[in-house]
Every structure is written in structure tokens, then in C-alpha cells.
Amino acid sequence: MYSLNQRFDNRDIPEDELLTSGNVACAGCGASLSMRLALKGLGKPTVLAVPACCWTIIPGAWPLSIMDVPFFHCAFETTAATISGIKAAYRKRGMDDICVVGWAGDGGTFDIGIQALSGTAERNDDVLYVCYDNEAYMNTGIQRSGATPIGSWTTTTPVKNPKSEQKKDIDAIMIAHKIPYLATATAAYPHDMIAKFKKARSIKGMRFIHLFAACPTGWRMPENLSIKVMRLAVLSNIFPLYEVENGETYRQTVIPDEIMPIDEYMHLQGRFRHLTDEDVKEFQKMVDKRFGHLREDFEKKN
Amino acid sequence: MRKVLTGNVAVAYGAMLADVQVVPAYPITPQTTIIEELATMQAEGLVDLDYIRVESEHSAMAACIGASMGGARAFTATCGQGLFLMHEMLHYATGARTPVVLANVNRAAAAPWTIWSDQTDSVSQRETGWIQLYCEGNQEVLDTTIMAFKIAETLRLPAMIVLDAFFLSHTSEPIDIPDRETVRDFLPPFDPGDLWLDPNNPRTFGGITMSDAYMEFRWQIQRDMEKAKGVITEVHEEFAKVFGRKYHQVEAYRAEDADVVMVVSGTVASTGRDAIDLLREKGHQVGMIKLKTLRPFPREEIIAVLKGKKKVAIIDRNFSPGATGIWAQEIRSALYELPEGDRPLIYGYIAGLGGRDISVKIIEGIYQKTVKDDRPDDVDMWIGVNYV
Structure with a gap:
């Protein structure tokens, strides 16, 4: 059972750190914490390919790097194709045990990288693709992406003309590819997240993990709210945590003690500050509708 | 086999x-x-x-x-x-x-x-x-x-x-x-x-x-x-x-004693050799080079063949709108460093775009125009175009 202020026993979280201190992420960066926990779940041997995104910057500028696993900076739209190629090379060279991971932001996944991602998923290549979703082009300075929620302020959807389209349902798109494993996760529930990365590592074929990663800079909120906001997203069904095997077996992994209204989640973030009570109500309806569909899947397929 | x-x-x-x-x-x-x-x-x-x-x-x-x-x-x-x-x-x-x-x-x-x-x-x-x-x-x-x-x-x-x-x-x-x-x-x-x-x-x-x-x-x-x-x-x-097969970045054909040297690449080289042979039979001092590498550009080898020649005719099966064919650009820039007496006049020709044939006859025509014109045109000559 999960609630907002719950404390976790962290003794069973792996102690190994596959990245060092000294990264250059913003304070409170959800993406930075996500990588740390993901690598704890994956362990070695793991190899990363990362396109243009905040994680281009976070490991440090050449010649510095915080990474203790091989890390290839690839072109923006090529994450999935790149890891397909890396995996093929390892397979040919008898190193099939290496877990090859693509690690991209929402812009690199929902938008510019979706073609290559769909190709890799359709081929069921033996790779793990992780999207850390902070709901806008944060590295370029908070521009709207296909992952930006409706109503949100960004620098390309200013307050007088906020985003008028709904967030693209990338999970439904990936589930439709019938890939062996898909999961949603967030660093605010670390045990759930690490378990999903461990599980992903043990599965052959295409795996996709969608991480909800708070961005205090882009969401216009104090950095000490990152964990709280990520938890609120889960507890209010904005970002339900679940996993899907082979595009058909759904399982909700984090079931909130009680479902919270979205109000607190919205009010903590400057990017939603201009929204009226009416707007928030509309948003709530949308969240309820979407979760309603998911609940049918959770119930039907179990 | x-x-x-x-x-x-x-x-x-x-x-x-x-x-x-x-x-x-x-x-x-x-x-x-x-x-x-x-x-x-x-x-x-x-x-x-x-x-x-x-x-x-x-x-x-x-x-x-x-x-x-x-x-x-x-x-x-x-x-x-x-x-x-x-x-x-x-x-x-x-x-x-x-x-x-x-x-x-x-x-x-x-x-x-x-x-x-x-x-x-x-x-x-x-x-x-x-x-x-x-x-x-x-x-x-x-x-x-x-x-x-x-x-x-x-x-x-x-x-x-x-x-x-x-x-x-x-x-x-x-x-x-x-x-x-x-x-x-x-x-x-x-x-x-x-x-x-x-x-x-x-x-x-x-x-x-x-x-x-x-x-x-x-x-x-x-x-x-x-x-x-x-x-x-x-x-x-x-x-x-x-x-037992030798390739060259710059392959000269009957160029040693030639006054005019044609420059080609790709399959045009085969047609080019026939055209050179026919022209030679008619007594023309003409040769050819076939270019294999665009990058790296074999400047030194090209200069070695073309230095002191009277005229060079370059056939480009490509062009850069607003400028010239790419091989012509490269060769002009490579030969510019030669002293004036050794620097050939350079004639650029655009031919064969979109698969149009570059025949022996066309190459002969290019040669004849190169010989006839005292100076190259300001822009590359387009061969065989019906201007409409």
C-alpha cells in the first residue's frame, strides 16, 4: 500500500553506485536520481546510449564523466536504432550478456525518436529503452513536447496560449507493439522502480520503461518538492505505476491507499499556475477518464 | 572464381x-x-x-x-x-x-x-x-x-x-x-x-x-x-x-603528351577511353584522367598530371546550383597554385544528369568545344540541354 509521506526501508536497495558524485544536474533533478536508481536495478554489465537531452549534460563535459558503465552519446532521434546496432555487435562478438540500454528524454522518445523507437520495438530487438519523462524539452529551456500535459505553460506555449493538446499516450503506443515488457515507474517509489529494472534485465526482447521525472526548473517549483510531486502524480492517477507483459497482461504495481484529487499536484507547480478552478476540474475529468480505461485493463487482464 | x-x-x-x-x-x-x-x-x-x-x-x-x-x-x-x-x-x-x-x-x-x-x-x-x-x-x-x-x-x-x-x-x-x-x-x-x-x-x-x-x-x-x-x-x-589488379586515386590515360586533358569519374571513364582513342586516331593530342577519390581530394596527383597542359575539360555528372560542377570546383582550386605558365585553362561541363547518357559523341563534342573556345565560359556549359 502506498501513501504520500510513507517511509521506505532502504536496506535492500543495492549499495553499488554505477555513477559517481559530481554530476551537473539542476538541484532536485528527477532524471538524475532516476539514472542512479535504474543502474542499481540493472547492475553490470550494462551499456548506455543517450541522445541529446538533459543527460547529455548531466554526466559532465568532456573529458569528465561520472559514469562507471560505457556511455555513448548518440544523435537525437537515433537512440533506438543505435542500441539495436550496439546489441547486434555484442551478439556477433559473443557478448550477449551485456544489457544494452537506450536512455532518452520525452522529446527524444515521444517526438523526434518515435520512428526509430517503433522500428526497434516492431523488430523486438533485445534492448531496454528508457524514457525519462519531464514533460517538455527541458535541456533546451522548457519547450513544449508531445509529452507536455494539456494546459501547461512552456516557453513555446506561453500563459496566454498554453498547450491546447493532450499528452501523447506513449505507453499505449508501445503496448500496441506487443513488446515483452513495458513498465511505468518513478524514483519517488524506488523499490518499485528498482524491481522493474531488475525484471527488465531478466527479460529477452524489447523492453520499455517510462519514468516520470520531476523537473523543478521547468515545472517552476522549489527543488525540495520533486519527490512529493512525483508521488502526487502517482497517488492522483496522473502517472499510474504498472507493468504490461506482451502487450496484454497488465498489473498495477503501486496501488494508492486512497486516490487523491489532482489539485495539490497542480497547485505546487508554477507551470499550471494560470489555470482556473474550472480548468483543473476539466483536467481531473481527463485523468479520471484515462485511468478508467487503464483500470479496465488492470481488471480485465488479471 | x-x-x-x-x-x-x-x-x-x-x-x-x-x-x-x-x-x-x-x-x-x-x-x-x-x-x-x-x-x-x-x-x-x-x-x-x-x-x-x-x-x-x-x-x-x-x-x-x-x-x-x-x-x-x-x-x-x-x-x-x-x-x-x-x-x-x-x-x-x-x-x-x-x-x-x-x-x-x-x-x-x-x-x-x-x-x-x-x-x-x-x-x-x-x-x-x-x-x-x-x-x-x-x-x-x-x-x-x-x-x-x-x-x-x-x-x-x-x-x-x-x-x-x-x-x-x-x-x-x-x-x-x-x-x-x-x-x-x-x-x-x-x-x-x-x-x-x-x-x-x-x-x-x-x-x-x-x-x-x-x-x-x-x-x-x-x-x-x-x-x-x-x-x-x-x-x-x-x-x-x-x-593482381591495380587501382589509382588519379588514373591518367594517354595524358602524358596531351595538350587537352579530359577529367571524368565513374562509368564515364570507360566511354571516355573510347572517345580518347578515336580522337587520337584522328590526330588529336588529347588524354584523360579518371578520378577515384573525391575525399580525400588527390590534389598533388592531379597537379602532377595537369601541370603545364594547355586545357582541361571536366565533365561533371552533378552540379551545385549557383556555382559549378563539384569536380570542376575542386580542380580549379587545386590548380590555382600553379604559376601562370603551368596553369591550364579549365573548362567545366555539366552532363548526364538524371541518367542521361554521356556517349562517345558527347565527349568528342566536349573536346571540340574545348579546343575551339579560346577562353572558358564564365559558367559551366550544360551539355545537350533543350533550353525551355
Whole structure:
């Protein structure tokens, strides 16, 4: 059972750190914490390919790097194709045990990288693709992406003309590819997240993990709210945590003690500050509708 | 072994003999039969490769770069629009120092749609840092494919084999297929050294650089591209020693005592030799050079042949709108450093775009115009165009 202020026993979280201190992420960066926990779940041997995104910057500028696993900076739209190629090379060279991971932001996944991602998923290549979703082009300075929620302020959807389209349902798109494993996760529930990365590592074929990663800079909120906001997203069904095997077996992994209204989640973030009570109500309806569909899947397929 | 092969099948044989390990492939006319042949070879167990049926040429090159970073020998083929789509990744392959090999079947650019040959696709990649090796016949295509891997891996720069659409890709010729073991001796397996994603030696590749470092990375590419001229010559010589066929970055034909030298590339070289022979029979002091490499550009060798000639006529099966043909640009700039007395007049001609034939008669006509005109036109002369 999960609630907002719950404390976790962290003794069973792996102690190994596959990245060092000294990264250059913003304070409170959800993406930075996500990588740390993901690598704890994956362990070695793991190899990363990362396109243009905040994680281009976070490991440090050449010649510095915080990474203790091989890390290839690839072109923006090529994450999935790149890891397909890396995996093929390892397979040919008898190193099939290496877990090859693509690690991209929402812009690199929902938008510019979706073609290559769909190709890799359709081929069921033996790779793990992780999207850390902070709901806008944060590295370029908070521009709207296909992952930006409706109503949100960004620098390309200013307050007088906020985003008028709904967030693209990338999970439904990936589930439709019938890939062996898909999961949603967030660093605010670390045990759930690490378990999903461990599980992903043990599965052959295409795996996709969608991480909800708070961005205090882009969401216009104090950095000490990152964990709280990520938890609120889960507890209010904005970002339900679940996993899907082979595009058909759904399982909700984090079931909130009680479902919270979205109000607190919205009010903590400057990017939603201009929204009226009416707007928030509309948003709530949308969240309820979407979760309603998911609940049918959770119930039907179990 | 001797077989009758199209240029495209010759490419596939070259890649197979090179024991290529990863082939990300996407179909496009007139390249498609290359990747079809490789798929068949793999299915029949003739080559032990990992074939990735990617969803675009852009992903084909991205996957080649990934495979190369994983330490494998990677190859793909494309043409025209596919090469244009790859453009970003061609730069990336060079910057990442991945010795990927690509066969490009020269196809003209759309719109309007066309599948026929010209060099606009490959010359448009001139600044990407790829070694470009143009071929005249199918034997050269097969041999160059094998050599391209050796050249690329020696320098850790990507290399492109370039062959004319249909004139080579779909035309059959009898060619010698080298013995597999001999090729393996000539071209050992790819050794990535320590420049690959080695889990036992975790390193970060391609991370962000500041202006105090970036220029040095680029300078290394330039340094190695200059080195490439020597490496290509060495590989040509070694290939000749082992297989008995000699190739040149600049191949002169009856040019020594010529007053006028024609400059050609690709299949036009075969037609060109016939035209030169016919003109010579009529008593004209004319010769030819066939250019195999656009990058690195063989300045020194070109200067050595063209120094002191009266006139040079360059036939470009490509052009840069608002400027001139690409080979003409390159040669003008290379010859400018000659003292005035040694510097030939340079005549540029655009011909054969979109697959239009460049016949012996057309080459003779180009020669006649070059002889007749005291000075070249201000802009390249377009051959055989119905101005409308």
C-alpha cells in the first residue's frame, strides 16, 4: 500500500553506485536520481546510449564523466536504432550478456525518436529503452513536447496560449507493439522502480520503461518538492505505476491507499499556475477518464 | 572464381568476402538488390552477419554507428534520397570515428522523382568526412568494397563506395571473385582497439565539448584525412600485389603528351577511353584522367598530371546550383597554385544528369568545344540541354 509521506526501508536497495558524485544536474533533478536508481536495478554489465537531452549534460563535459558503465552519446532521434546496432555487435562478438540500454528524454522518445523507437520495438530487438519523462524539452529551456500535459505553460506555449493538446499516450503506443515488457515507474517509489529494472534485465526482447521525472526548473517549483510531486502524480492517477507483459497482461504495481484529487499536484507547480478552478476540474475529468480505461485493463487482464 | 555479376551483386560479394558482421538495411531503388543479395547470403549461411531490417536509412546509419561502437564491422547501402536522409548520421559516423562502410548507388535528387543516375547525392556529402571511392566497372566495385574496409579501419574514418545507378548497379559483367581465405589474409577481422563500448573499460564517448577542445577533435579528422591519401595508395598497392589488379586515386590515360586533358569519374571513364582513342586516331593530342577519390581530394596527383597542359575539360555528372560542377570546383582550386605558365585553362561541363547518357559523341563534342573556345565560359556549359 502506498501513501504520500510513507517511509521506505532502504536496506535492500543495492549499495553499488554505477555513477559517481559530481554530476551537473539542476538541484532536485528527477532524471538524475532516476539514472542512479535504474543502474542499481540493472547492475553490470550494462551499456548506455543517450541522445541529446538533459543527460547529455548531466554526466559532465568532456573529458569528465561520472559514469562507471560505457556511455555513448548518440544523435537525437537515433537512440533506438543505435542500441539495436550496439546489441547486434555484442551478439556477433559473443557478448550477449551485456544489457544494452537506450536512455532518452520525452522529446527524444515521444517526438523526434518515435520512428526509430517503433522500428526497434516492431523488430523486438533485445534492448531496454528508457524514457525519462519531464514533460517538455527541458535541456533546451522548457519547450513544449508531445509529452507536455494539456494546459501547461512552456516557453513555446506561453500563459496566454498554453498547450491546447493532450499528452501523447506513449505507453499505449508501445503496448500496441506487443513488446515483452513495458513498465511505468518513478524514483519517488524506488523499490518499485528498482524491481522493474531488475525484471527488465531478466527479460529477452524489447523492453520499455517510462519514468516520470520531476523537473523543478521547468515545472517552476522549489527543488525540495520533486519527490512529493512525483508521488502526487502517482497517488492522483496522473502517472499510474504498472507493468504490461506482451502487450496484454497488465498489473498495477503501486496501488494508492486512497486516490487523491489532482489539485495539490497542480497547485505546487508554477507551470499550471494560470489555470482556473474550472480548468483543473476539466483536467481531473481527463485523468479520471484515462485511468478508467487503464483500470479496465488492470481488471480485465488479471 | 569467375562470375557474371551486376554492380549491386558485386557490392554484396565484396561485403560477404569482408566478413561483414552487422548490416542494418533499408530498401531503395536502385540499391535494393545489394541488401536483397546480402539477405539471401545470410539465409543460405554464406556469411555470418546480423541483419537489422531498420525502418529508415537514417536508422540504418545510426545502427551502423552503434554496431561499430560495439566493436563490429558494419556495412549498409543506399542511394539518392536515402543518402540525403542519412546526411546527419554521416557527419556523426566521422565524428565518432566509426569506420563504417557504405555503398552508395548514385541516384539523382527529387523533386521531380527520378531513379536514374547522377552524382548529386554523393557529392552533397563532400563535407561529412567520408572517404569517397568512385568506381568505373563492376570488378572495381567488388575490389573497392573489400579495400574500403581496410582503408576505413586503418584510419578509423568511414568510407563510401560509389557506383553509378543502372550503368553499374543493374548491368552485368564477368568478374573475378577473389578467394575467401586470401581476402581474409588481406583484410583481418576488425580490431576496434580500445575505442569501443567495452564493459570492462567503461568510458564515455561523444560527450559535450567546449570550444577549448572541439577544434582538436576536428583537426584530428583533417590530419587523418590527409593521411588517407597515403593509406589508400598503400592499400591499392597491397591489393595489386595479392590480387593482381591495380587501382589509382588519379588514373591518367594517354595524358602524358596531351595538350587537352579530359577529367571524368565513374562509368564515364570507360566511354571516355573510347572517345580518347578515336580522337587520337584522328590526330588529336588529347588524354584523360579518371578520378577515384573525391575525399580525400588527390590534389598533388592531379597537379602532377595537369601541370603545364594547355586545357582541361571536366565533365561533371552533378552540379551545385549557383556555382559549378563539384569536380570542376575542386580542380580549379587545386590548380590555382600553379604559376601562370603551368596553369591550364579549365573548362567545366555539366552532363548526364538524371541518367542521361554521356556517349562517345558527347565527349568528342566536349573536346571540340574545348579546343575551339579560346577562353572558358564564365559558367559551366550544360551539355545537350533543350533550353525551355
